[in-house]
Amino acid sequence: MAINWFKYASPATFYFLAGRMIPFFTVVAVLLLLVGLYISFFVAPTDFQQSEAYRIIFIHVPAAWMSMFLYLIMAFWAGIGLAFNTRLSSMVASAIAPTGAMFTFLALWTGAWWGKPMWGAWWVWDARLTSELILLFLYIGFMSLQAAIDDPRRADKAGAIIALVGVVNIPIIYFSVQWWNTLHQGASVSLVQSPKMATAMLTGMLIMALAAWMYSIAMILIRTRSIILERESRTAWVSELKEGVTRS
Amino acid sequence: MILWIIKRDLLLAMRRRADVLTTLFFFIIVVSLFPLGVGPEMNTLRIMAPGIVWVAALLASMLALGRMFSGDYTDGTLEQMLLSPVSLSALVMGKAIAHWLITGVPLVLIAPVLGIQYDLPAESLMVLTLSLLMGTPVLSLIGAIGAALTLGLRGGGVLVSLLVLPLYVPVLIFGAGAVEASAAGLGFEAHFSLLGAFLLVSVVCSPWATAASLRISMG
Amino acid sequence: MILWIIKRDLLLAMRRRADVLTTLFFFIIVVSLFPLGVGPEMNTLRIMAPGIVWVAALLASMLALGRMFSGDYTDGTLEQMLLSPVSLSALVMGKAIAHWLITGVPLVLIAPVLGIQYDLPAESLMVLTLSLLMGTPVLSLIGAIGAALTLGLRGGGVLVSLLVLPLYVPVLIFGAGAVEASAAGLGFEAHFSLLGAFLLVSVVCSPWATAASLRISMG
């Protein structure tokens, strides 16, 4: 059966759909977070080299992953919006940016607070760190550009171009690890010696990453709803909402 | 009246909040670019840090100079300022203060964080911040003269740098010098008293010189 | 047609010869400021040289971006360009080439002289010049996108730096990296092939993206 995707691409339909999905993602995010935190602090063993400092990994790595994924997803939706002139995808892209920037900041922050005890410096100009910093600038550039443009359609399209152009930068900065000698850790498994500990740690990390996913989705959905309302405040369906009519 | 001007310029800046943030980010980005060009060795970077932060502050403040009068010039507000019953020097002082509040203060506030990137010790961070606090108003005040002189000239944006950079040099030398002196364990009071002297002189002379330049540019 | 655009932009630049010179002087001044901020030790300076020259080239080229379209925007020429029977991408390519001829080429020519100030060996000087020759067109082409996107926005001048600087970073890293590699006696071919790749990609993609941005900004 053919699904009518355009139905879901209409902001009005999405508004209600998102409204029903948010509680689900919120609940799942909270549950995963609780499990993840429990594993991080009570199951995962003390590290052989780093003692307890390594526990930062449970937010650092999920945040770093999210920061990159969210950028790609944002660029994807922005590109779709530009190519097919679908309003909803552009709105989703704008909704992703702040969350992505927040995770990028967190990756930087937790990395810095991990680096101080491990490397003896808050910051080194290492490839991975630098690439993450540039990612933050890409997010901020995207948001500032959109904020500087009053007309939402123009803001969408302009943002899409800069987001797409910025994507080119992601592999470049990411693979530059190979061109620069780096202080930053490679695979996380090398952190601990025995496979059993690695498992506990890995599970913790993955669960925290999943929690971050769920959290991001919930945030993005709520933000998208706000953007939809802001842009469609004068349409018929919003006026219907005002009169308290519910739709399914 | 001077308050009206400051209020207006801040209002204009707030109307586009991005505006204030972008000067700041320009500063951050420039400071962060150098290690990319120079390479990641911490010892070299630590030596360069005060110089780089100061040069970046100087460039950031200078870039924003373009906007100081040019908007008012092209839309005719400047004509009206010349014809205002209030003294032009006071108006100009207001504009310089607003420029400093918008471009200087955020730099001062963020500088310690950037210093950490270069692994500067705590005392140096403090001296760096203080030196910027005293130096950036001088940059705005001197810059106002340059901006006024190059008004309406094509390529004014680049010409203005040519005019003001030489005047910025002493501020740069003593500003960055103070930090280096403190890092080397020497006294930095002498540097600070010189920065203070620059500030005084520019507060006294710059509004007058800027007002004269404006009259010449509009004549 | 593309020749008409180039000719016109060069004519405009020549009408104010100061314009070309000022970008150049900006570059020279920035490069010369660093020793003032950092201190006169030759060894440190030699290490920093490629990075500083490259960062200065990048800033100089970026500063001139503001002028790329804004003049044509405020006086309505850009409207006419959109309505021209010639493809907008071609026009844009012409403007980017003119921008490079006005801002990039002079930097490439003066760079060896500045390198001497920092006591760079002859081979490094050559590599520096070549890397600038390949890198500066990329800066102009990428910059065109940023300039087109920020057209008519207040604070555009600073916003454009926020947008293009992250994109400039790879060019900077490999441009300065080539010089450092040659100074360290390593091969610099890899760096050059990457710079070449950037140039190709930007020649192909940038006019298209810029034209799209212009249509968006004017729409």
Add this chain to the structure above:
Amino acid sequence: MKWESLSAFISMGGYGLYVWGSYGVALLCVVGEIFLVKKRFRTLHKELGLNEKSSI
């Protein structure tokens, strides 16, 4: 139980500052984002005169 005492938990083997500094700021960011996102949604609802329950 993995931790001998609460104070051992807090000191994190001497790395308490760094661990809690990371987790604290992470918490702050998340809570801050939730707050901002919700505030934006609520103020919009107020401005548009919508009833929040009916719209979900």
Add this chain to the structure above:
Amino acid sequence: MLTANNLGFSRGNHKLFENLSFSINEGELLLVSGSNGSGKTSLLRLLCGISTPDEGEILWNGAEIRDLGEDYYRVMTYLGHLGGIKDDLTAIENLRISCALAGNEIDEGQAKEALGRIGLVGREMLPAKVLSQGQRRRVALARLLVTHTKVWILDEPLTALDVTAVDMIRQLLEHNLSKGGLVVMTTHQEMEISAVTSQHLVLS
């Protein structure tokens, strides 16, 4: 034939017009009038393809102008309130360049002659920035003397012009119309034009 079907356009949350339809044939003039802010400039920018309408379509000889793109621009000349005049170039250079941009290269002699006809004798070599308001406007309008396009879209072409110049523009429009051209223009000033047919569109 230039046709607009059910055009709808809004700016911000302000609806400028809705369901606007008209068509202009060869030799016809459409005069758009309306009070300040009624949407005249916006309509003209739609007709020449700078902006896109929210609803409806604009057709040139039956094809959507957006799709025609450069084919449409080859037969159309738009003059907005901004003249596209460069302050640093002389009147001659300005004229030659704006013509070249419009795909109609002219040589120095032709440019000089056109400027002479529009009343800028002896001013051809001055940089545009020293010209008076009206003189700058004339430099922009001089393009109409040498263009070969059929469709003219003019936004308040008469501002800042003195009476002699207004009269000259009138004759120019009449000439284009008599050759089978189409003119769409706005103006707040009175002007009598003897066209084959002249439509009047009042926005409000």
Add this chain to the structure above:
Amino acid sequence: MLTANNLGFSRGNHKLFENLSFSINEGELLLVSGSNGSGKTSLLRLLCGISTPDEGEILWNGAEIRDLGEDYYRVMTYLGHLGGIKDDLTAIENLRISCALAGNEIDEGQAKEALGRIGLVGREMLPAKVLSQGQRRRVALARLLVTHTKVWILDEPLTALDVTAVDMIRQLLEHNLSKGGLVVMTTHQEMEISAVTSQHLVLS
């Protein structure tokens, strides 16, 4: 009384006028006309003290205006073709700030009222950049509604205005003249003003 004695002014190597003398009394209007480029704008900029004449002097109540400086600016309002309107500020903010600059602080209510009277109801809170040409011009002209100055120097105040607005400006000028004000203005459009005395100065 505003007096010009033997004014001479040239731009480049072009002599705009020479030995120009006139004087305007309270309640009088001076209409400056002439073809494009005849020097009207230049004359007005001399009269308000932005430029300095090559020869001759300009006196306000017997004193050279250059010497009077701020005392003259307190009683004089100049409106050039540039309105001094900031694109990013709303109409209200623009009006309040331009008044404050002219030494005449007004509150939000007054500003709103003035904008309403000049026909911008409902547009007071929009940033000026989205306004149409005519609406921007009205924002600039709104200053005349609240100013307390006597001498008005207006350079083509009617461009881009529709007929209602032109009529309103006419009434405004008449009101100022009847209160004993002085008006110097240029325009290419026709306008009938019933002033006590009206002089006509034709430049060529």
